[in-house]
Amino acid sequence: MLTTEILGMALYGLYSILVGVTDLVAAAQLEWWNNLWLIGAGAVLLLGAAFVRVSMPGWLALAVDGLLALQSISLQNARSPVWPTAT
DSSP: OHHHHHHHHHHHHHHHHHHHHHIIIIIOOSOHHHHHHHHHHHHHHHHHHHHHHTTOTTHHHHHHHHHHHHHHHHHHHHHSOSSOOOO
């Protein structure tokens, strides 16, 4: 079960990094600091997942911090409209 959880965290971290880089370079739907936050939190989650797998102490807390950071940035992005609304 731990392998499945670690794989899920690693894939979510990698997905967040790729989405952040793609949006930073090409799409520009979000502000630059949102993309950097997304890339950084994804990297923290990916690193935390790798070290949780080898059972190093303290890295589970880092992985949870990465998940919470990605959750907070997703809430920020959900509040910001991607496209301007017509009034």
